[in-house]
Amino acid sequence: MDMLRVWPIICQFGIGAVLCGAGIWGGLKGGYLNLKVQQDRNLLTAITVGYVLLLITSCVFTFFAPYWATGGAQ
Numbered sequence: 001m002d003m004l005r006v007w008p009i010i011c012q013f014g015i016g017a018v019l020c021g022a023g024i025w026g027g028l029k030g031g032y033l034n035l036k037v038q039q040d041r042n043l044l045t046a047i048t049v050g051y052v053l054l055l056i057t058s059c060v061f062t063f064f065a066p067y068w069a070t071g072g073a074q
Contacts, residue, residue, distance in 0.1 A: 005062050009058055009059065009062060013055050016051075020051070
């Protein structure tokens with residue numbers, strides 16, 4: 001696998017996860033987010049699930065889709 005395909009995913013999702021984690025940590029420490037409140041837990045769940053789904057989608061189109069059999073346009 002060519003690392004030119006891997007580095008953008010590492011940069012986007014790795015650095016993005018660190019920045020998002022810092023923002024969530026700041027929100028929890030500052031009192032803006034409270035894990036005892038259902039809406040805040042739902043928000044953090046939505047952020048986490050969205051992150052994972054975007055990561056999976058990106059990996060599928062980066063690592064698997066280029067090797068699928070071409071049936072139409074080339």
